[in-house]
Amino acid sequence: MTKTTDPVALAEWVVIGRREDLRPGRPWRTRVLGQPIECQRLADGALRAVEIDADGRHGAPLQARERYGHVWVTFSGNPRLLLEIAEFDEHPPRRYLGWGGVKVRTSPQRLVENFLDMGHFAFVHTDVLGAEPHTEIRDYQVETRQALGEVWATRCLAYQPKASSAAGGGRDVEYVYRTSGPFVVLLYKTAERPGTFDNLGMLVQPMEEDHCCVWGYTLLLESETADSEALHFQQSIFQQDRLILEHQTPRRIPLHDASETPARADAAAIAYRRWMREAGMRFGIQPKAAEA
């Protein structure tokens, strides 16, 4: 496809790679919201991003910036504010792990909703993030922070057999989910030390409406596990999701009809969908029947 015309999507900052993926002399070519782009790191360390037109020539410039270990771009001159993640500013700093990008044939919204869904833990991440018979989703709180474009789900409780790569056994964990706009979702999750929370984020790069590259990070408080172990843990979980996600149809989400019936456990996804509906989002959304 070509660049979307959806102003809601165009107003977002979108991740296109890890900070270290962009090195001088190595132009980084990718697609964002249907538009081929190129981003370069100049010799002085600054970033320069441009659209690539149909003839392969450099076109209009984009804004580019670095934050949270990743490179972000936006087509908008007046973008929605990039979210603030306080855990990145802590001293001493937490241990940072970048996941790298994984491509998935689905819409960004399917990815975010899967991330928000605790109901699949026991069935897709069996014996890791969930297990039968612990399949009940207890009630949790949902709040939309309209001014920030964020949805917060708090007091989400679940029993997890192996909640992290450092976990010795099963325990009850508390989750806080936070979506920021349509493409970013964070998770705060009880860490191995009681009273503390690990923080991780899934940063979706929508290349097309139904084709994404998924980036992410983990900020860990523990230092016992090797980076590779913690990374394999994260990648394994995501790979289990990828298989399911690629088989979900339609790939774009039906926001305007009743073809998918939410349950009470889906309160976070319901609020996320409501936010998109009220914003008038079109990118990644099944067109209304009359427009299809």
Added chain:
Amino acid sequence: MMKLHDYELSGSCYKVRLLLSMLDLPYERLPLDFYPGREHRQPDFLDVNPLGQLPVLDDGELRLRDAQAILLYLAARYDRDGVWFPSDAATQGRIAMWLAFAGGELMHSASARLHDMLLGYEEIDAERARRDAHAALRVLDEHLAECEFDGQPWLAASHPTIADIACFPYVALSADGGVERSGYHQVNRWLRRFRQLPGFIVMPGVPAYA
């Protein structure tokens, strides 16, 4: 104890983990940051395997690379019942044939998967890899149909051998690379039989059900 240089998402490493599990052998995993760290291309690992490929198995002084070679060694060394790599010459010949297929034609499925999943593999011609993967699946499907006709439900013998283990992962993972498998009925039945074997374990992308 044996050490396996391992990457969780690698189908080739999974072959070795499968046989280790089926033989109930203890081992230590040495997880490698294959992606995004590309640790397999760094000098430290190139000392372990100059080809820069996983898996690698260390057993005492012995160091082996190549999943098929490792399967052969483990079966010959540790399978006291001699079922995974039987001693009769014809069966050994058939097994060697399917080991080569697993490390050759079936790797087109692995290429398509790398291309579709991870970054840094854009140079792979994914359409061609998918075409070649389908050609390999057709060969496998026809072979399994003949096997069944002869009352032999496994690739190289009347019982499972390392030939089945070597071929299983990249067939089971084919959908990750956009290689749709629903038309290959004999292959799908073989995958289901394989999942019932004692000691079978899963990996991400290969669920226990099918």
